[in-house]
Amino acid sequence: MAREAGVSKRTVYDYYGDKRTLFLDVVTRTQAGHEARFRELLDETLPPDPPDLEAALTAFGRAFASGVVQTRERSAMVRLVVAEAAHFPDLLERWREVGPQQQMLADRLAHLAERGLLDIPDPVEAAAYLGILVTAQVNNRTLYGTLPISPEELADLVASGIRVFLRAYRPTAD
Numbered sequence: 001m002a003r004e005a006g007v008s009k010r011t012v013y014d015y016y017g018d019k020r021t022l023f024l025d026v027v028t029r030t031q032a033g034h035e036a037r038f039r040e041l042l043d044e045t046l047p048p049d050p051p052d053l054e055a056a057l058t059a060f061g062r063a064f065a066s067g068v069v070q071t072r073e074r075s076a077m078v079r080l081v082v083a084e085a086a087h088f089p090d091l092l093e094r095w096r097e098v099g100p101q102q103q104m105l106a107d108r109l110a111h112l113a114e115r116g117l118l119d120i121p122d123p124v125e126a127a128a129y130l131g132i133l134v135t136a137q138v139n140n141r142t143l144y145g146t147l148p149i150s151p152e153e154l155a156d157l158v159a160s161g162i163r164v165f166l167r168a169y170r171p172t173a174d
Contacts, residue, residue: 024090038101041067046108053117054166061134061158072145079144102127109169119171126169133161 045063050056098106105127113120120126137157142149 020088020090024088035100035104037067038064039104042104042108048108048111049115050112050117053112054162057130057162057165058159061130061162062155064131065134065138065158066151066154076145079146098124102131105130116171118169120169126165129168130161130165133165134158135161137161 041063042060046056046060102124106123109118109120109126109130110123112118113123118126134157137160138149138154139145141147141153141157
């Protein structure tokens, strides 16, 4: 970071104060950069009134898994946060909170539930499960972006996760 900015490490620490503040600022800025892209991704793939809910959820899942979860920067950040979490309790607390991306997705799912397309008593919980169902196997198969995955395998994993999500949250006929 200091080399890229053309300054000494001492200058960086004079600005940030300590390693903890520097680390938390880097994580916060990285996450903020992903928030804007997530909003675009959500609007492009999972509109408030989709003509085909399963197709829209699948498009969202594929874009999220490939475009957000599999970016090198985000994958590297997740691996770094996991490795350093024990040294940064503040980070652990933030990680446990409902983040902006999860809230954006929860709001969209709540809207779909209001329209009768989904049966979701807790949109925040449903957003968490949707995120897990479309990314967990991809993360496991790629070791959080370390190993490559074919587009076909990614699509299959996402489609499977969407089917499970819809089994849990699609309204049942009375």
